Amino acid sequence: MGKTNGEKGKEGEQMKDKNIEEKLLNELRINPVIQVAVKKVGTSRATYYRLRKDKSFAKKADQAIEEGVKMICDMAESQLISAIRDRNMTSIIFWLKNRHPAYKDKLELEGRVSLQNEKLTPEQEEKIVKALKLGFGKENKNGNVTNRPRD
Numbered sequence: 001m002g003k004t005n006g007e008k009g010k011e012g013e014q015m016k017d018k019n020i021e022e023k024l025l026n027e028l029r030i031n032p033v034i035q036v037a038v039k040k041v042g043t044s045r046a047t048y049y050r051l052r053k054d055k056s057f058a059k060k061a062d063q064a065i066e067e068g069v070k071m072i073c074d075m076a077e078s079q080l081i082s083a084i085r086d087r088n089m090t091s092i093i094f095w096l097k098n099r100h101p102a103y104k105d106k107l108e109l110e111g112r113v114s115l116q117n118e119k120l121t122p123e124q125e126e127k128i129v130k131a132l133k134l135g136f137g138k139e140n141k142n143g144n145v146t147n148r149p150r151d
Contacts, residue, residue: 024043
C-alpha cells in the first residue's frame with residue numbers, strides 16, 4: 001500500500017529541513033551572523049529558530065557559530081598584523097595594550113577609611129586585608145596592601 005499525500009508531504013518537508021540545516025551550518029562556519037547566513041541560504045530567521053528547537057541542530061549550530069567566530073578572529077588578527085607591518089600606529093598601540101603586560105591599562109585605587117570612635121575587631125581587620133590581597137595581590141614590606149609595585 002502506498003503512502004498518503006500527507007505522509008509524502010511530511011517526508012518532503014523533513015528532507016527540505018535537513019537540506020536547509022546543512023546549508024545553514026555550512027554558512028555559519030563561514031559567516032557566524034545568523035541574519036547573513038539565513039539570507040544566503042534563502043530562508044528566514046524564523047525558520048532558523050524553529051530548527052533550533054531540535055537540540056541536536058541547536059548544538060551543531062552553536063558549534064558552527066563558534067567555528068565561524070574563531071575563523072573571523074583569525075582573519076582579523078591577520079589583518080591587524082599586516083597593519084602593524086605597515087607601521088600603522090593605531091594597530092601597534094592596540095596590539096601592545098592587549099598583548100603586552102607593560103602596556104595594559106592600569107587601575108590605581110587610593111583611599112582612606114575613617115571610623116568614628118569605632119575600632120575594627122581583629123577578625124574584621126583580617127577579613128579586610130584578605131579582601132584587599134584578593135583584589136590587588138600585593139603587600140609591601142610594612143604589611144600594607146597596595147596596588148602599586150612592591151618597594
